[in-house]
Amino acid sequence: MSEANNKVVLSVKDLEVTFRKGRQRVSAVAGISFDLYEGETLGLVGESGCGKSTTGRALMQIVPSTGGQIFVDGDELTSLNKDEARNLRRKMQMIFQDPISSLNPRRRVKDIVAEPLDCWKLAKGAERDSIVSDLLNKVGIDPAVYGNRYARQFSGGQCQRISIARSLAMRPRLLICDEVVSALDVSIQAQILNLLEDLKKEYGLTMLFIAHDLAVVKNISDRVAVMYLGKLCEIGPSDTLYAKPAHPYTEFLLGAALEADPELEQSSATLGGEPPSPLNPPSGCRFRTRCPFATEKCAAEEPQLRDIGEGHQVACHFPLVGAHQ
Amino acid sequence: MSQEINSTNQNPAGDLLVVENLTTTFQTARGALPAVGGVSFRLGANEILGVVGESGSGKTVLSRTIMGLQPRTNVEVGGSVLLDGHQIVGATDEDLRDIWGTKVAMIFQDPMTSLNPVTKIGKQIGESLQVRLGMNKAEAKARVIELLTLVGIPSPEERYDAYPTQLSGGMRQRVMIAIALACNPTLLLADEPTTGLDVTIQAQILNLLDELQLKMKMSVILVTHDLGVVATRTDRIIVMYAGRIVEMGTTKEVFRNHKMPYTRALLESTPRVSNPSHTRLQTIPGRPPNLLKLTEGCAFAPRCSRATEKCSQERPTLEPTGVDGHYFACWNPLEDQAAPVSIQTGTIKEIGEDNVRG
Ligand SMILES: Nc1ncnc2c1ncn2[C@@H]1O[C@H](COP(=O)(O)OP(=O)(O)O)[C@@H](O)[C@H]1O
Ligand SMILES: Nc1ncnc2c1ncn2[C@@H]1O[C@H](COP(=O)(O)OP(=O)(O)O)[C@@H](O)[C@H]1O
Ligand code: SF4
Ligand code: SF4
Ligand SMILES: [Mg+2]
Ligand SMILES: [Mg+2]
Numbered sequence: 001m002s003e004a005n006n007k008v009v010l011s012v013k014d015l016e017v018t019f020r021k022g023r024q025r026v027s028a029v030a031g032i033s034f035d036l037y038e039g040e041t042l043g044l045v046g047e048s049g050c051g052k053s054t055t056g057r058a059l060m061q062i063v064p065s066t067g068g069q070i071f072v073d074g075d076e077l078t079s080l081n082k083d084e085a086r087n088l089r090r091k092m093q094m095i096f097q098d099p100i101s102s103l104n105p106r107r108r109v110k111d112i113v114a115e116p117l118d119c120w121k122l123a124k125g126a127e128r129d130s131i132v133s134d135l136l137n138k139v140g141i142d143p144a145v146y147g148n149r150y151a152r153q154f155s156g157g158q159c160q161r162i163s164i165a166r167s168l169a170m171r172p173r174l175l176i177c178d179e180v181v182s183a184l185d186v187s188i189q190a191q192i193l194n195l196l197e198d199l200k201k202e203y204g205l206t207m208l209f210i211a212h213d214l215a216v217v218k219n220i221s222d223r224v225a226v227m228y229l230g231k232l233c234e235i236g237p238s239d240t241l242y243a244k245p246a247h248p249y250t251e252f253l254l255g256a257a258l259e260a261d262p263e264l265e266q267s268s269a270t271l272g273g274e275p276p277s278p279l280n281p282p283s284g285c286r287f288r289t290r291c292p293f294a295t296e297k298c299a300a301e302e303p304q305l306r307d308i309g310e311g312h313q314v315a316c317h318f319p320l321v322g323a324h325q
Numbered sequence: 326m327s328q329e330i331n332s333t334n335q336n337p338a339g340d341l342l343v344v345e346n347l348t349t350t351f352q353t354a355r356g357a358l359p360a361v362g363g364v365s366f367r368l369g370a371n372e373i374l375g376v377v378g379e380s381g382s383g384k385t386v387l388s389r390t391i392m393g394l395q396p397r398t399n400v401e402v403g404g405s406v407l408l409d410g411h412q413i414v415g416a417t418d419e420d421l422r423d424i425w426g427t428k429v430a431m432i433f434q435d436p437m438t439s440l441n442p443v444t445k446i447g448k449q450i451g452e453s454l455q456v457r458l459g460m461n462k463a464e465a466k467a468r469v470i471e472l473l474t475l476v477g478i479p480s481p482e483e484r485y486d487a488y489p490t491q492l493s494g495g496m497r498q499r500v501m502i503a504i505a506l507a508c509n510p511t512l513l514l515a516d517e518p519t520t521g522l523d524v525t526i527q528a529q530i531l532n533l534l535d536e537l538q539l540k541m542k543m544s545v546i547l548v549t550h551d552l553g554v555v556a557t558r559t560d561r562i563i564v565m566y567a568g569r570i571v572e573m574g575t576t577k578e579v580f581r582n583h584k585m586p587y588t589r590a591l592l593e594s595t596p597r598v599s600n601p602s603h604t605r606l607q608t609i610p611g612r613p614p615n616l617l618k619l620t621e622g623c624a625f626a627p628r629c630s631r632a633t634e635k636c637s638q639e640r641p642t643l644e645p646t647g648v649d650g651h652y653f654a655c656w657n658p659l660e661d662q663a664a665p666v667s668i669q670t671g672t673i674k675e676i677g678e679d680n681v682r683g
Binding site for chain 2: 155197239242253257260
């Protein structure tokens with residue numbers, strides 16, 4: 001199924017984002033590393049506040065990273081000067097959860113989609129119109145009927161289609177989607193997920209798909225990374241990771257996901273408590289305060305992400321599965 | 326057309342709630358909006374009933390109408406809601422105050438909208454105990470601590486003095502549950518109680534509701550758009566579309582043997598953890614109808630692959646399948662589980678005029 005090859009489009013090394021909150025420091029992203037291969041979709045999943053959006057925003061340099069490196073096609077983003085960084089970021093686009101508020105309600109749809117073209121002075125006149133029409137067709141909006149309408153006249157699902165069209169105007173290599181279907185009803189959500197799958201193939205996109213919904217993330221991703229309190233717990237091929245989670249947190253998370261089937265035996269193991277504050281994260285393994293398997297080692301030593309075979313990596317001193325047969 | 330259900334009474338022992346041909350119509354600047362368009366169902370003692378449907382299908386308006394919570398202006402309520410012998414439709418504020426808390430209580434998706442941000446939670450829970458049950462301050466406080474313990478709030482003595490903003494979303498929902506249960510209601514209406522909460526917290530809250538339902542011998546109406554929640558936590562379900570019941574039955578029967586194409590479409594467009602990644606999702610073309618422009622026919626007709634001419638002319642009535650109180654509203658019902666339904670998978674061409682908010 002995967003369109004991925006071995007070429008690394010995005011490489012993230014020890015990325016850190018720390019916010020200052022008065023005299024306190026919020027450790028939102030606490031040193032995470034991963035690679036994104038050309039043509040693949042990597043899902044980033046975890047509960048609210050674990051740092052998913054901050055990771056996406058740091059990659060786009062919407063929030064400054066406070067440590068680590070971001071390589072896009074081999075060029076290091078954070079060390080470039082402003083112009084160079086701006087150029088590099090043309091290769092990356094991000095779309096967000098709330099499509100309605102991310103579109104200017106008083107602009108016409110075709111002008112919204114053309115924003116990046118206008119901003120970078122890439123096309124004008126007939127050429128601009130034809131690019132815009134093509135993009136709108138691709139996302140399922142008839143440009144002849146709707147191109148001149150205002151954004152405020154569209155529903156959430158339609159606005160998300162318009163955002164997607166706009167993000168593709170620059171022909172990006174990398175698309176970062178942050179909870180793009182979370183606010184939509186299931187029937188509309190399915191339309192958008194299928195659309196993203198189709199566009200990914202057609203435009204040869206590489207995607208980072210951020211969401212909290214485990215079923216949605218599995219559906220669209222080739223690989224999945226699980227995040228907890230600013231750290232990566234585990235990363236691996238979607239089907240493997242969901243079938244054989246190696247990190248205790250992943251197992252609890254999957255156990256809590258409710259399948260729409262009354263006759264299926266569902267896990268009853270629930271994770272107690274709530275995540276600790278990123279103002280004062282636990283020493284060692286950040287999951288240890290809720291982990292039933294925690295030992296002294298877990299408090300003393302931070303587990304590093306390590307390979308357990310089949311492209312599956314886990315950060316745990318006592319993983320649930322050692323190595324795949 | 327009313328959705329009359331006379332033939333079967335699932336709970337001959339006496340239903341706690343009997344809703345008959347209930348309608349809630351808002352008078353808006355753009356015309357009459359029938360948010361609930363003639364709903365009838367019964368709920369037995371100790372039963373957990375799920376109400377499921379996409380946003381705008383009327384789930385919240387239905388629950389608020391059952392609770393007697395609709396505003397008095399610009400809204401017209403018709404039909405009947407009999408709760409343990411009390412008629413809610415047309416009841417005075419005074420009547421309702423007697424019922425609220427002791428007979429029926431409600432919890433909402435966002436607890437912050439019903440909690441007072443500047444009042445300590447202990448006081449907010451205790452208020453109704455003093456007013457409704459005539460407890461003195463000390464008795465109320467003792468009971469509040471009991472309730473906080475019951476809903477699983479750690480160190481309840483300390484939390485008694487906390488303000489809502491000092492609590493997490495999950496803890497606030499626990500506080501809301503404590504307030505709702507303070508006067509031992511026989512019916513709890515839970516409107517999207519875990520929507521917006523993380524899955525592990527959602528599991529905690531749903532387990533808590535299950536536990537309390539048994540312990541306090543309540544009936545629960547669990548309103549949600551989440552099929553996973555209804556599948557795992559309810560005895561029976563109602564599927565709503567455009568303000569009406571389109572299918573109703575035991576949860577197992579509706580999931581296994583649904584007759585109404587919309588029910589199937591909803592199930593098939595839901596991504597599942599148990600499916601392999603990249604499983605192509607079925608989609609339903611278009612969007613739910615504009616309630617201001619409902620036609621005489623089946624409201625699902627513009628999106629339905631089984632629609633025939635009759636569908637756009639005449640609204641299907643709720644008919645029994647004969648199994649376990651299972652009802653459906655459809656002229657061309659699905660034959661059985663194996664019958665294929667070709668839900669149109671196209672997303673591009675079907676976006677018609679009426680899909681644009683105007
Ligand atoms: N601009 C900001 N200033 C301070 N703290 C922030 C800011 N943005 C996010 N945070 C904090 O960083 C943590 C991670 O947030 P976020 O990345 O939004 O998580 P997620 O997207 O996984 O829900 C949270 O504790 C959040 O409160
Ligand atoms: N106070 C109101 N005035 C006018 N229309 C309303 C009002 N409340 C709800 N509605 C409309 O009633 C319909 C049903 O809404 P609701 O019950 O909230 O749906 P759900 O809970 O299923 O998402 C929607 O079309 C909504 O816009
Ligand atoms: S490192 Fe220790 S505390 Fe962390 S997940 Fe593994 S066993 Fe649990
Ligand atoms: S009545 Fe007709 S349009 Fe409505 S669901 Fe049945 S087949 Fe489809
Ligand atoms: Mg986020
Ligand atoms: Mg609602």
